[in-house]
Amino acid sequence: MDDVVRALTALEDAPLAALHGTRQIGPYELIDLIGHGGMGRVWRARDLRLGREVALKELRTDRPIDAALPRFEQEALIGARLQHPNIVPVHDAGVSDGTHYIVMPLVRGRSLGSILNDGPVGRERAAALVEKIAGALHCAHVQGIIHRDVKPANIVVDEAGEPHLLDFGLSKMSGGDARLTEAGYALGSPCYMAPEQIRKEVAPLSPRTDVHALGVLLYELLTARLPFMADDPNDIFWQILRGDAPRLRSIDPSVPADLEAICAKAMHRDPAQRYASAADLATDLRRFREGQPVSARRVSTLRVALRHSPRVGWMATGAAITALAITGVQLLF
Numbered sequence: 001m002d003d004v005v006r007a008l009t010a011l012e013d014a015p016l017a018a019l020h021g022t023r024q025i026g027p028y029e030l031i032d033l034i035g036h037g038g039m040g041r042v043w044r045a046r047d048l049r050l051g052r053e054v055a056l057k058e059l060r061t062d063r064p065i066d067a068a069l070p071r072f073e074q075e076a077l078i079g080a081r082l083q084h085p086n087i088v089p090v091h092d093a094g095v096s097d098g099t100h101y102i103v104m105p106l107v108r109g110r111s112l113g114s115i116l117n118d119g120p121v122g123r124e125r126a127a128a129l130v131e132k133i134a135g136a137l138h139c140a141h142v143q144g145i146i147h148r149d150v151k152p153a154n155i156v157v158d159e160a161g162e163p164h165l166l167d168f169g170l171s172k173m174s175g176g177d178a179r180l181t182e183a184g185y186a187l188g189s190p191c192y193m194a195p196e197q198i199r200k201e202v203a204p205l206s207p208r209t210d211v212h213a214l215g216v217l218l219y220e221l222l223t224a225r226l227p228f229m230a231d232d233p234n235d236i237f238w239q240i241l242r243g244d245a246p247r248l249r250s251i252d253p254s255v256p257a258d259l260e261a262i263c264a265k266a267m268h269r270d271p272a273q274r275y276a277s278a279a280d281l282a283t284d285l286r287r288f289r290e291g292q293p294v295s296a297r298r299v300s301t302l303r304v305a306l307r308h309s310p311r312v313g314w315m316a317t318g319a320a321i322t323a324l325a326i327t328g329v330q331l332l333f
Helices: 068-081 112-116 123-141 207-223 233-242 257-266 278-289 301-308 317-327
Strands: 023-025 028-036 040-047 052-059 092-096 099-105 109-111 155-158 163-165 185-187 330-332
Touching (some): 028 052, 068 092, 068 099, 109 112, 112 207, 123 163, 123 207, 123 278, 207 278, 257 278
Parallel strands (some): 185 330
Antiparallel strands (some): 109 155, 155 163
16 A cells, blocks of 8 residues: 655556546645555645645546445544544545545655655654654554555655654454455555564564564665565565564664664564563663663673574474465565
């Protein structure tokens, strides 16, 4: 799913009529296209009733919508339910002349993905940003919602430096539509997925699944590189299931050991070894920023070596990856 602040590019698929002249969807006048994806477009629009600018996300009508519509509707429901200062809410939704749309506040700023193009953001800022997003996710988790697609492209940082989480299109919601969690689909973006998103036999999805993504996000903010990288998604899955991320301090020795420990605990391959909740992660990040002791234990070099030893633990990982390579995994982004 696309996000509100995707770069102002890839306009080739947009109808010329929508780019030249005025177009209206319901009571909203479209101004310009600010985001574009396979299933939807996001516009800067004007609410003709209230005279304010908003972000309007429309479901594309030039492609089949049967698979996309249930997720689009769920995104609207979740956005309307969640009330948190670091979550972009949904103010309106509807259908106009066959076009389904969602209306959100227009957050003026940059996506975290765009900010990362400039390099690492620094330890204090990284800890503060992830702390706030963790708090936003905890708000969703206590209401039975797992985001499943936490990544820089789905976070916009406003002009005051505040992060805002958006795009709940791939979320898992307690009591939600069973069609949205069909077996055989790995939902999410490969580099940010937890092991249990790749192989459901690892563990059930839970708030700890989003905690893993937060750990990956923290790692990326500190180093401007991902912990798990490869051209082939199956190779990324192999790394994630083995827990093969390079230690933070091997990339940047100036990263404090406590912050490395927090990151390692958040994205541990075993969900039981991660933070029990996003709120617990947020607490440890706050304690780090305040110079207090953190709950995460530093991982010794010996423990890292044992963790990656072929004779210790997760002996079935190779067979699992082989099965992925043979049968294929369908990814929904």
